[in-house]
Amino acid sequence: MERNLALEFVRVTEAAALASSRWMGRGNEKAADQAAIEAMRRAFNFVEIDGTVVIGEGERDEAPMLYRGEKVGTGSSPAIDIALDPLEGTAITAHGGYNALSVIAAAGQGGLLRIPNIYMEKIAAGPRAKGAIDVQASPTENLKAVARALDCAIEDLTIVILDRPRHEALIKEVRANGARIRLIPDGDVSGAIVTAIEGSGVDMLMGIGGAPEGVLAAAALKCLGGDMQARLVFRNEEEIERTRKLGLEDTQQIFKMEDLVRGEDVMFAATGVTDGDLLKGVRFFKGGAETHSVVMRSPTRTIRFIRAIHQIDTIRAKVGP
Numbered sequence: 001m002e003r004n005l006a007l008e009f010v011r012v013t014e015a016a017a018l019a020s021s022r023w024m025g026r027g028n029e030k031a032a033d034q035a036a037i038e039a040m041r042r043a044f045n046f047v048e049i050d051g052t053v054v055i056g057e058g059e060r061d062e063a064p065m066l067y068r069g070e071k072v073g074t075g076s077s078p079a080i081d082i083a084l085d086p087l088e089g090t091a092i093t094a095h096g097g098y099n100a101l102s103v104i105a106a107a108g109q110g111g112l113l114r115i116p117n118i119y120m121e122k123i124a125a126g127p128r129a130k131g132a133i134d135v136q137a138s139p140t141e142n143l144k145a146v147a148r149a150l151d152c153a154i155e156d157l158t159i160v161i162l163d164r165p166r167h168e169a170l171i172k173e174v175r176a177n178g179a180r181i182r183l184i185p186d187g188d189v190s191g192a193i194v195t196a197i198e199g200s201g202v203d204m205l206m207g208i209g210g211a212p213e214g215v216l217a218a219a220a221l222k223c224l225g226g227d228m229q230a231r232l233v234f235r236n237e238e239e240i241e242r243t244r245k246l247g248l249e250d251t252q253q254i255f256k257m258e259d260l261v262r263g264e265d266v267m268f269a270a271t272g273v274t275d276g277d278l279l280k281g282v283r284f285f286k287g288g289a290e291t292h293s294v295v296m297r298s299p300t301r302t303i304r305f306i307r308a309i310h311q312i313d314t315i316r317a318k319v320g321p
Helices: 005-021 029-044 090-094 139-150 165-176 188-196 211-224 237-245 312-319
Strands: 050-055 079-088 101-108 119-125 158-162 180-184 204-210 227-233 266-272 283-285 288-297 302-310
Touching (some): 005 029, 005 079, 005 101, 005 266, 050 211, 079 211, 101 211, 119 139, 119 211, 139 204, 158 165, 158 188, 165 204, 180 188, 188 204, 188 211, 204 211, 211 227, 288 312
Parallel strands (some): 050 079, 158 204
Antiparallel strands (some): 101 266, 266 288, 283 288
16 A cells, blocks of 8 residues: 555544544534544545445444445555544543544455454553463463563553453452553543553553454554454354354454454554544634544554644635535
């Protein structure tokens, strides 16, 4: 993929963030999500790619736009696979919380794991702990391994965990080992990414969250040199059947980085919708807005943080609403 595409993807996430952030704190999750989807879809119309959504808003009969299998872009080369979440953190946005993002990952055809919208157990860490994590090991074993890799005491570690009843036993075990915990209400894409950002104060992510979000986080971690392992968590036979329809016959498979994101040409872009650990949220001012984004490429491991000023009134005057 051409490196110039990185900036084009940022424009797409910016559009979704600008649209959905208008609904911050207004209590309407559906409206916030729909605004992000519609804005992202419109922005993709100007990107010169032959893109196929492999992780999106669901199946075609579930989502009117940005569904799995939908084509995005102008239709010109290159042909790439797209994983996206126009608003990662709909509840966060609706209630004015932290860590809501608009997110895109891109890779060559076949480069992103096709996965249904089910649950996934994940463990993620940054470059210095690469190879130390094991989703099949106990939380205690993983804490010890990561502490050894980082040359620190377990008490020095900070672990991100989604604040859910299903994590009661996990939280209890992490606390018993003396590690610190940062509980988050939603937004485990951001939670996984910050494990690989030096100085973030976060060392590892553990727990069960969405499988599509796992692939998005893995794409970012690949660009950052981090590590992730995962396995699917099924609630019923219907979820197993949906998974097998996508070609994943081994429902007990342990997914490593090379399974989640294949190849060496991967891009990741995100724009903050609300303030968070990774990015600031959208700020509006008279006639415009300010956005904060990050874009990454795996071939060079380049990370760019972009602060953009959008003169919305000027744009509307030239191109219309």
